Amino acid sequence: MATWIIGGILAVIVAAIIIKMVKDKRSGKGGCNGDCSKCHGCH
Numbered sequence: 001m002a003t004w005i006i007g008g009i010l011a012v013i014v015a016a017i018i019i020k021m022v023k024d025k026r027s028g029k030g031g032c033n034g035d036c037s038k039c040h041g042c043h
């Protein structure tokens with residue numbers, strides 16, 4: 001029973017992280033966005 005509870009909690013956490021990443025990408029906060037002049041991780 002505890003395995004199911006922990007698995008469910010982990011699934012909710014992973015889903016929340018994925019949803020946040022998708023929302024950030026849609027709003028333009030995540031990823032490169034095709035503008036390398038503003039990308040400090042590329043250089």
